[in-house]
Amino acid sequence: MADEELQEPEKQSKKKKKGKGGMSVPVVIGMIIGILVVNVALVFLIMKFLFVPEPTVMTDSTGKIIQIKPSGDDDDGDDYEPSELDDEESEFFTNESKGKFFETDRIMTNPRSSTKAVMVKLGVEYRPKMSEEEELEKLKADSDFMIKVMAYTRSVVINELGKMSEEFMLNSPKDSLALIFRDKLKSYYKERKMFLRKIQITEFIVQ
Numbered sequence: 001m002a003d004e005e006l007q008e009p010e011k012q013s014k015k016k017k018k019g020k021g022g023m024s025v026p027v028v029i030g031m032i033i034g035i036l037v038v039n040v041a042l043v044f045l046i047m048k049f050l051f052v053p054e055p056t057v058m059t060d061s062t063g064k065i066i067q068i069k070p071s072g073d074d075d076d077g078d079d080y081e082p083s084e085l086d087d088e089e090s091e092f093f094t095n096e097s098k099g100k101f102f103e104t105d106r107i108m109t110n111p112r113s114s115t116k117a118v119m120v121k122l123g124v125e126y127r128p129k130m131s132e133e134e135e136l137e138k139l140k141a142d143s144d145f146m147i148k149v150m151a152y153t154r155s156v157v158i159n160e161l162g163k164m165s166e167e168f169m170l171n172s173p174k175d176s177l178a179l180i181f182r183d184k185l186k187s188y189y190k191e192r193k194m195f196l197r198k199i200q201i202t203e204f205i206v207q
Helices: 002-019 025-050 087-092 132-138 144-163 166-171 174-191
Strands: 056-059 065-069 100-103 107-109 118-128 194-206
Touching: 107 144, 118 144, 118 174, 132 144, 144 174, 166 194, 174 194
Parallel strands: none
Antiparallel strands: 056 065, 100 118, 107 118, 118 194
């Protein structure tokens, strides 16, 4: 009887030892692979954010800009001629006397991967295709319409400058930067009956 009582605790002890075993090897391997996949994905996202390709600006022998290739996610593989106007715009701009102009406030942001600040002011030349009543109502500097146009303009400029390195900004002709802004803003202005003729960089500071 005593022997049976001694054997019973031994069996229970063996069961407890089996129950306390660690995680199986496949589970450990699965966890390690999961951690590696997450780390690789994070590194990829960081690299994509830090190393956005810059626009490619092509010039002829005189330095005139002849082609710009867009950068980043907006690049659909097609180059475009930045200074050309379509037929509707060309006809519309024959009467330059009705053209209008405004200058933005100073726009400030950081170049890509830089702690320095870049500050620009833009002069925007356009011609509205509106009735006189619409012009009087919408094109006042303090109108809701123009406030929204100015806000969108600032947003696009900040976004584009944030994709560029300090070196690219300083080494690129200012006309090329202005053309990049113009081509990014052109469709937005046209939707609002404002034909965007030209953008000038009236102030440019990196510090």
